[in-house]
Amino acid sequence: MQTVLIVIHLMVVAALVVVVLLQRSEGGALGIGGGGGGGFFTGRGQANALTRATAVLATIFFLTSIALTVLASMNHKQKSIFEGGSGAPTAPAGTNAPPPLPDAKGGLFDQLQKLQDQKSPAPAPAPAPTGPQVPKSQ
Numbered sequence: 001m002q003t004v005l006i007v008i009h010l011m012v013v014a015a016l017v018v019v020v021l022l023q024r025s026e027g028g029a030l031g032i033g034g035g036g037g038g039g040f041f042t043g044r045g046q047a048n049a050l051t052r053a054t055a056v057l058a059t060i061f062f063l064t065s066i067a068l069t070v071l072a073s074m075n076h077k078q079k080s081i082f083e084g085g086s087g088a089p090t091a092p093a094g095t096n097a098p099p100p101l102p103d104a105k106g107g108l109f110d111q112l113q114k115l116q117d118q119k120s121p122a123p124a125p126a127p128a129p130t131g132p133q134v135p136k137s138q
Helices: 002-020 044-072 107-118
Strands: none
Touching: 002 044
């Protein structure tokens, strides 16, 4: 049901955009829309038909929006913040608990020093050539 309403809603949105863009400009910003006499419709018939179509499409747009909101709220279960908890936050399932805090003797600095002492020294890089480098011709 929700998928059908979404499809109808999107079709109404597209039609509403087209109908609004078809309407004659009355000296709006930058003159977009031309406002010339050789348009798709002419005269008062254009204003009445497009105004009525805009009103109908806008009404359908609001109705489908409200219907989608009602459908979404029907699937959502409300719960209170006071229900179902012991008060203490719990870690989500499948996650590891954080490591215990270090004691006063083995602080973070001491742990980092031990890790640095355990690492083996990296080999020294080769010395860079000195002097100007001239490309060799082949």
